[in-house]
Each structure stands twice: as C-alpha cells, then as structure tokens.
Amino acid sequence: MSSSAEGSSHDPVDDAERSVARRESNDAWAATSLLISGVLVWGGVGYLVSLWLGSPLFTMAGLLVGTATALYGIWFRYGRS
DSSP states (O other): OHHHHHHHTOOHHHHHHHHHHHHHHHHHHHHHHHHHHHHHHHHHHHHHHHHHHTOTHHHHHHHHHHHHHHHHHHIIIIIOO
16 A cells, blocks of 8 residues: 555656656766776787797787777767867
8 A cells, every 4th residue: 555655646746856866877877888898808819929929019009099990989989069
C-alpha cells in the first residue's frame, strides 16, 4: 500500500533532471572509454610494430596517434554544437 502513496507524488521535473544527469554521466563515461581505448589500441599497434622492427620509437608514435585520434573522436561526437 505504501507503493501507491509513493507513486502518487510523481514529479516530472525530478524525472527530467535525473534523465539529464544520467545522459551527462553516460556521455562522460563514453568519452573516457573512447580515450582509453584509443590509447590502448594504437599504443598496442605501435608496440607490436616496435617489437617487429626493433625500435621503441613506434610505441611512442602509437600512443600519440591513439591519443590524438581519441581526442578528435571525442570532439567530433561531443564537442560540436
């Protein structure tokens, strides 16, 4: 019986605020995961090329390319109006 009493005080403004907060939180986590995955993927590719060619320079290049690519992806998805 108490659930019907709680359900009667339904406030659409609170629901809208929670929805916006949830969406902003999801966007933040998506941007963070995009940055981490870009660095890991391209850093891993650079590491494998470094092992193959015997030069540690490619690991750093892979990390830089991964960071730049991820930041561009974040800007493209969330930074434009």
